[in-house]
Amino acid sequence: MGYHEWKNCIDACLKCASICNHCASSCTQEEDVKMMARCIELDMQCAAICYSAAQLMSMGSSFAQDICRICADICQQCGDECSNHHTQHCQECADACKACAEECRRMTGVAA
Amino acid sequence: MGYHEWKNCIDACLKCASICNHCASSCTQEEDVKMMARCIELDMQCAAICYSAAQLMSMGSSFAQDICRICADICQQCGDECSNHHTQHCQECADACKACAEECRRMTGVAA
Amino acid sequence: MGYHEWKNCIDACLKCASICNHCASSCTQEEDVKMMARCIELDMQCAAICYSAAQLMSMGSSFAQDICRICADICQQCGDECSNHHTQHCQECADACKACAEECRRMTGVAA
Amino acid sequence: MGYHEWKNCIDACLKCASICNHCASSCTQEEDVKMMARCIELDMQCAAICYSAAQLMSMGSSFAQDICRICADICQQCGDECSNHHTQHCQECADACKACAEECRRMTGVAA
Numbered sequence: 001m002g003y004h005e006w007k008n009c010i011d012a013c014l015k016c017a018s019i020c021n022h023c024a025s026s027c028t029q030e031e032d033v034k035m036m037a038r039c040i041e042l043d044m045q046c047a048a049i050c051y052s053a054a055q056l057m058s059m060g061s062s063f064a065q066d067i068c069r070i071c072a073d074i075c076q077q078c079g080d081e082c083s084n085h086h087t088q089h090c091q092e093c094a095d096a097c098k099a100c101a102e103e104c105r106r107m108t109g110v111a112a
Numbered sequence: 113m114g115y116h117e118w119k120n121c122i123d124a125c126l127k128c129a130s131i132c133n134h135c136a137s138s139c140t141q142e143e144d145v146k147m148m149a150r151c152i153e154l155d156m157q158c159a160a161i162c163y164s165a166a167q168l169m170s171m172g173s174s175f176a177q178d179i180c181r182i183c184a185d186i187c188q189q190c191g192d193e194c195s196n197h198h199t200q201h202c203q204e205c206a207d208a209c210k211a212c213a214e215e216c217r218r219m220t221g222v223a224a
Numbered sequence: 225m226g227y228h229e230w231k232n233c234i235d236a237c238l239k240c241a242s243i244c245n246h247c248a249s250s251c252t253q254e255e256d257v258k259m260m261a262r263c264i265e266l267d268m269q270c271a272a273i274c275y276s277a278a279q280l281m282s283m284g285s286s287f288a289q290d291i292c293r294i295c296a297d298i299c300q301q302c303g304d305e306c307s308n309h310h311t312q313h314c315q316e317c318a319d320a321c322k323a324c325a326e327e328c329r330r331m332t333g334v335a336a
Numbered sequence: 337m338g339y340h341e342w343k344n345c346i347d348a349c350l351k352c353a354s355i356c357n358h359c360a361s362s363c364t365q366e367e368d369v370k371m372m373a374r375c376i377e378l379d380m381q382c383a384a385i386c387y388s389a390a391q392l393m394s395m396g397s398s399f400a401q402d403i404c405r406i407c408a409d410i411c412q413q414c415g416d417e418c419s420n421h422h423t424q425h426c427q428e429c430a431d432a433c434k435a436c437a438e439e440c441r442r443m444t445g446v447a448a
Contacts, residue, residue, distance in 0.1 A: 002134060002137070002138075003130065003131070003133075003134035010130055014126040014130065014166075017167075017170075018115065018122055018126065018166060018167075018170040019115070019170070021115075021167055021170035021171045021268070022114060022115035022170045022171070022172070024171075024264075024268060025114070025170075025171040025172050025265055025268065026114075026172075028261040028262070028264050028265050029261065032258075033257040033258040033260075033261050034256075034257040034258065036257075037252040037253065037257050038252070040248075040252050040264060041249055041252045041395070044245070044248060044249065044268065044395055045392060045395055045397045045399065047167075048388050048391040048392055048395070049388060049392065049399070049403070051163060051167075051388070052384050052385060052387070052388035054126075054130060055129075055130075055133055055159075055163075055384040056381060056384055056385065058129075058130040058131070058133035058134045058137075059133045059134070059136075059137045059377070059380055059381055059384070060134070060137050060138075061381045063381065063385070063406055063409065063410055066406045066409075067385070067403070067406055070399055070402045070403055070406070073399065073402075074399055133380070136376075136380060137377055137380065140373040140374070140376050140377050141373065144370075145369040145370040145372075145373050146368075146369040146370065148369075149364040149365065149369050150364070152360075152364050152376060153283070153361055153364045156283055156357070156360060156361065156380065157280060157283055157285045157287060160276050160279040160280055160283070161276060161280065161287070161291070163276070164272050164273060164275070164276035167272040168269060168272055168273065171265070171268055171269055171272070173269045175269065175273070175294055175297065175298055178294045178297075179273070179291070179294055182287055182290045182291055182294070185287065185290075186287055226358060226361070226362075227354065227355070227357075227358035234354055238350040238354065238390075241391075241394075242339065242346055242350065242390060242391075242394040243339070243394070245339075245391055245394035245395050246338060246339035246394045246395070246396070248395075249338070249394075249395045249396050250338075250396075271391075275387060275391075278350075278354060279353075279354075279357055279383075279387075282353075282354040282355070282357035282358045282361075283357045283358070283360075283361045284358070284361050284362075
């Protein structure tokens with residue numbers, strides 16, 4: 001297993017990582033930053049895990065599934081938090097996080 | 113400027129990073145690894161810079177263009193090296209590197 | 225040049241990256257998050273560039289000095305912003321950023 | 337829990353990541369690169385997971401222990417492989433990997 005077999009999950013992780021970075025940065029520019037505090041925190045964590053999951057998958061690592069299991073959990077939690085906010089970046093981020101959680105679960109053999 | 117304006121370049125960087133990781137890892141499994149040594153080295157460097165360029169662009173950083181300038185140079189060098197090898201992963205990687213170098217140059221205002 | 229010759233700069237970059245992540249995350253938990261918005265943004269960018277500078281140096285890359293030049297600039301800007309805040313995490317972060325900027329300048333041959 | 341409580345483990349992860357990058361890059365310059373192929377592969381994976389474990393810990397993430405569990409396993413495997421080779425970079429890397437595995441186990445509550 002490796003890059004080509006896991007391509008959908010790699011793409012979902014990379015999209016999610018980038019959108020989380022964008023969301024965190026956009027949240028700091030909102031009028032009510034305090035309301036976005038938890039979102040910023042989770043975005044940062046989600047971006048970090050998504051990049052490393054994509055890295056291990058693209059390397060064809062035997063640890064890729066282990067990290068995708070954690071990635072699914074962080075993405076789910078980040079997506080749930082983003083869903084609470086109505087800014088465009090949070091809505092985009094919620095979608096990307098949920099799509100990534102689903103791909104990670106599929107890739108690890110847990111029915112989504 | 114940020115995620116949406118730089119999306120083509122972000123996508124090119126992330127694709128290039130993943131394919132470089134895949135290429136480096138695949139190179140280690142070739143019969144003649146020694147011939148791939150320089151390719152592995154540049155793949156590792158190219159993946160590192162591409163991820164960080166994508167990160168800074170997705171954060172909307174005012175330093176994004178500075179890093180994309182370096183990224184274009186590493187991608188060019190890595191793509192040139194990969195072009196010398198006829199394995200599928202090196203050919204794919206050469207294409208991804210050259211596409212990424214071009215996007216980085218476009219994004220920094222240097223005609224590609 | 226590589227890991228052993230650049231060890232001081234690598235260590236400064238890694239320390240700075242970790243403290244920036246800690247500072248960003250701690251800023252989100254402050255009473256007045258809005259006041260910390262710019263600090264969070266720069267912390268995120270500074271962490272990203274510091275990790276990749278450390279990666280390229282530890283790989284012995286010929287592009288290490290190019291990235292350390294940018295790293296010095298981001299660290300300086302992030303350290304200046306952090307200096308404005310009196311929380312412990314911002315003060316620690318200001319110190320780490322300034323030390324890292326100095327090491328990056330030394331490593332690139334610019335007198336600190 | 338966060339940066340200060342997990343500092344020993346963060347430092348061990350960052351040191352291990354850097355030394356793995358250095359080892360992978362140095363392995364490509366050995367006379368017998370083929371003999372180092374597995375070492376290069378594991379170094380790349382180990383560096384990726386160690387950086388992200390350090391990131392999540394420095395952010396004070398509630399997922400830090402989950403990733404440190406995987407990190408301990410990759411470090412152990414990478415350290416075992418590096419132990420087989422007598423170059424200086426492999427011996428240094430074996431030591432850094434084993435120290436990191438131990439810190440990760442301690443941090444997750446598994447007696448080292």
